[in-house]
Amino acid sequence: xxxxxxxxxxxxxxxxxxxxxxxxxxxxxxxxIEWKELHLSDINLPLCIGCSMCFRKGHSYCPHxxxxxxxxxxxxxxxxxxxxxPTYNLSVPAISxxxxxxxxxxxxxxxxxxxxALVISSTGGVGASKTTKYLAGTLAGIGFNHCxxxxxxxSSWNAYQISPKVKQKIERISKKFYLDLAFKKLHxxxxxxxxxxxxxxxxxITCRPGSEYEAADGTFWQQEGYVDQVYAPGIPxxxxxxxFGKLMYxxxxxxxxNKAVTYKK
Numbered sequence: 001x002x003x004x005x006x007x008x009x010x011x012x013x014x015x016x017x018x019x020x021x022x023x024x025x026x027x028x029x030x031x032x033i034e035w036k037e038l039h040l041s042d043i044n045l046p047l048c049i050g051c052s053m054c055f056r057k058g059h060s061y062c063p064h065x066x067x068x069x070x071x072x073x074x075x076x077x078x079x080x081x082x083x084x085x086p087t088y089n090l091s092v093p094a095i096s097x098x099x100x101x102x103x104x105x106x107x108x109x110x111x112x113x114x115x116x117a118l119v120i121s122s123t124g125g126v127g128a129s130k131t132t133k134y135l136a137g138t139l140a141g142i143g144f145n146h147c148x149x150x151x152x153x154x155s156s157w158n159a160y161q162i163s164p165k166v167k168q169k170i171e172r173i174s175k176k177f178y179l180d181l182a183f184k185k186l187h188x189x190x191x192x193x194x195x196x197x198x199x200x201x202x203x204x205i206t207c208r209p210g211s212e213y214e215a216a217d218g219t220f221w222q223q224e225g226y227v228d229q230v231y232a233p234g235i236p237x238x239x240x241x242x243x244f245g246k247l248m249y250x251x252x253x254x255x256x257x258n259k260a261v262t263y264k265k
Contacts, residue, residue, distance in 0.1 A: 008096035018120055081117050083139070085135065087151075110197065119147060123152075152166055202248075206256050213262055
């Protein structure tokens with residue numbers, strides 16, 4: 001089992017200490033876990049400039065692709081990831097938002113359908129749950145099969161001591177995350193995941209190769225064979241969710257029938 005541990009904050013503070021406790025719990029459950037750490041503060045990834053090259057031509061055209069690709073390779077090589085980021089003003093730190101901006105094209109071209117994630121955040125007061133919800137939603141949007149959340153209110157800026165109650169919470173979430181990884185259980189996507197998947201599936205028809213405004217999305221959905229799928233093959237989907245996905249697809253087809261996402265050529 002390979003787990004990628006991402007440090008999504010500018011320093012190793014309370015959230016990182018909680019992540020280390022999660023790591024300890026997982027090592028108790030399985031000493032054979034292979035770990036890889038990724039510290040965003042060490043990468044110095046330049047700010048996303050919003051050039052849209054990742055959307056139009058493909059992520060390899062990103063001016064910072066060499067650095068971003070190394071991160072994507074680390075995700076590809078893992079069975080699951082733990083993403084730890086503190087809460088800054090009810091959301092993620094700038095260093096994490098910058099990474100998300102660089103890979104947000106994957107919301108149009110999801111891929112990590114068998115991978116699991118655990119997102120961790122802490123704050124001195126309130127808002128950690130908003131951060132974990134945002135991170136979990138982003139990861140689910142790019143394909144992650146299941147995302148566990150561990151928000152913690154520390155009531156401390158830099159002298160936090162894990163309480164017995166939080167310790168029990170860490171143990172419980174760590175075990176759930178481990179078992180989900182170990183048994184490779186695949187969960188059906190939520191309605192919140194099916195909506196963008198099928199809307200973008202329908203929208204991709206307007207940017208297929210040969211169209212007036214062809215883009216990487218159109219190529220992706222055709223090459224991967226997803227254009228005729230309500231969701232990724234191999235992922236369980238109950239009948240009522242299949243019907244829902246088809247409905248979303250038809251809505252997209254109707255909405256984009258006579259329009260396309262344009263760009264300056």
